[in-house]
Amino acid sequence: MGRSNGTESWTYSYDAFGALTEVTTGTGDVIECRTDGRGRRVQRLTGAVPPATPTPKTVSSTWVWRDQLRIAAELDSAGTLTKRFVSALGRNVPDVAMFGSDTHRLITDHLGSVRLVVKVDDGAVAHRWDYDVWGVATFNVVASLQTEGFQPFGYAGGVFDRRTGLV
Structure with a gap:
């Protein structure tokens, strides 16, 4: 799934339960969302997608429910x-x-x-x-x-x- 405004294209990925798993922004930034067994968002990781080799994402936030x-x-x-x-x-x-x-x-x-x-x-x-x-x-x-x-x-x-x- 995605969106485009003419100059940037964003893509969204979801798991089988409909929870957002990853967003790639128009600038190439990647935001990964991790969920627990109850479907609650527990962690956000960020990184970039270079053309040749992907760099590892880093944890930016973790939530305790x-x-x-x-x-x-x-x-x-x-x-x-x-x-x-x-x-x-x-x-x-x-x-x-x-x-x-x-x-x-x-x-x-x-x-x-x-x-x-x-x-x-x-x-x-x-x-x-x-x-x-x-x-x-x-x-x-x-x-x-x-x-x-x-x-x-x-x-x-x-x-x-x-x-x-x-x-």
Whole structure:
């Protein structure tokens, strides 16, 4: 399966259960998604496809799941715990996210889409999103965090991959 906009062609590969397994971007970057036996995305690997010899992909993120719907933690490429997520209300999006020494409250709408990320210690809005009816982010502002992909939740609480734009 693929898409093309005239200048770039992207290809998508899926397993027999319909889970995304690999995306090749128009620039040749490859994003591999690994799932566990329950169909949950547990790891993302990235790399490039040179014309002659493929280079090995490297792990960019690993997710540890609390249960079928809720992510409990994220590990970096070295396997170091970088993010913790706490769910108190029982939804698929956590209520609290901890990144290093900072604690944030994730504010969602009725669909479970994260709309605001607020620093608990001072109430500052760290990130804000707005979505259209199709789930496309129409407003995405990072106010105080270093990277845009600091939390993995997108439209309707799904796991969002910022490189591919897929939930």
